[in-house]
Amino acid sequence: MQSPTIIVAVVSMLLLPVAGSSAQGVNDAQIASIVVTANQVDIDAGKLAASRSTNGDVKGFARLMVTDHTGVNKSATDLAARLKVTPQDNPTSQSLKADGDKNLAHLKTLEGAAFDKAYIDHEVAYHQQVIDALDKTLIPSAANAELKALLMKVRPAFVAHLEHAKRLQASALNEG
Amino acid sequence: MRIATFAAAVGVVLCLISPAAGERVRPNTHTVTIEGMRFQPETLTVAPGDSVVWVNKDLVPHTVTSEAGGFDSQIIQAEKSWRFTARKKGDFAYICTLHPTMKAILQVK
Numbered sequence: 001m002q003s004p005t006i007i008v009a010v011v012s013m014l015l016l017p018v019a020g021s022s023a024q025g026v027n028d029a030q031i032a033s034i035v036v037t038a039n040q041v042d043i044d045a046g047k048l049a050a051s052r053s054t055n056g057d058v059k060g061f062a063r064l065m066v067t068d069h070t071g072v073n074k075s076a077t078d079l080a081a082r083l084k085v086t087p088q089d090n091p092t093s094q095s096l097k098a099d100g101d102k103n104l105a106h107l108k109t110l111e112g113a114a115f116d117k118a119y120i121d122h123e124v125a126y127h128q129q130v131i132d133a134l135d136k137t138l139i140p141s142a143a144n145a146e147l148k149a150l151l152m153k154v155r156p157a158f159v160a161h162l163e164h165a166k167r168l169q170a171s172a173l174n175e176g
Numbered sequence: 177m178r179i180a181t182f183a184a185a186v187g188v189v190l191c192l193i194s195p196a197a198g199e200r201v202r203p204n205t206h207t208v209t210i211e212g213m214r215f216q217p218e219t220l221t222v223a224p225g226d227s228v229v230w231v232n233k234d235l236v237p238h239t240v241t242s243e244a245g246g247f248d249s250q251i252i253q254a255e256k257s258w259r260f261t262a263r264k265k266g267d268f269a270y271i272c273t274l275h276p277t278m279k280a281i282l283q284v285k
Contacts, residue, residue: 067237068237072235075254153212153235156212156213157213157236159213163277164277
């Protein structure tokens with residue numbers, strides 16, 4: 001069982017390449033790729049949880065993650081297309097994808113309350129880390145004003161999701 | 177009899193020409209912006225008969241749902257809006273059912 005601490009540490013390491021390279025700047029094409037990948041990772045986890053969880057609140061949250069992150073991704077890809085920016089693969093987006101796949105593989109070994117706890121714990125850690133990445137790296141590094149505005153517009157959704165996930169984490173379903 | 181008829185006619189005319197006597201003022205339309213996962217303004221006061229339009233400027237869908245019943249927008253997609261005409265007086269706390277952190281109040285009085 002992955003602990004939230006380990007997940008946070010792993011995600012932090014994944015995001016370090018961005019932080020580390022911020023001196024040279026993460027370019028907009030790389031930011032676009034990071035945003036799309038980060039959303040896709042949570043969509044995939046949400047689809048799994050929506051089908052596998054037996055808890056109504058967790059299923060509802062999972063469906064919301066699929067809906068909201070799909071909406072954010074559509075806006076991001078629409079903007080990238082309009083700006084003629086092709087999302088550029090980079091170490092951070094690759095690591096996000098690898099971590100997402102690892103999370104999915106881990107979740108697939110679980111069921112019932114153990115599944116719900118692992119899913120929600122990961123959602124809390126994931127959203128916190130994405131908010132940190134937005135604040136410390138992605139928003140400051142975005143060169144295009146519209147991309148920067150989009151990132152700032154996305155942020156409150158991640159904050160709301162984090163609060164929502166924390167409520168579920170603190171609820172009885174996640175005890176024990 | 178003539179006097180009574182005349183008085184009635186005057187009364188009718190007065191009702192027709194005086195909005196205050198015959199009918200209420202024209203209803204207003206108010207706007208609540210949904211942006212940054214918040215309803216803005218969070219408290220809106222309107223008169224019965226007024227309309228409220230909620231405009232979703234977020235990237236994600238929302239709902240405008242009275243917790244005690246009375247109105248429910250269902251899903252308002254990004255960049256879409258929903259109009260409601262307030263008829264019943266009272267304070268209506270409402271939420272977005274998708275995002276439980278989003279709360280606001282519509283006061284009708």
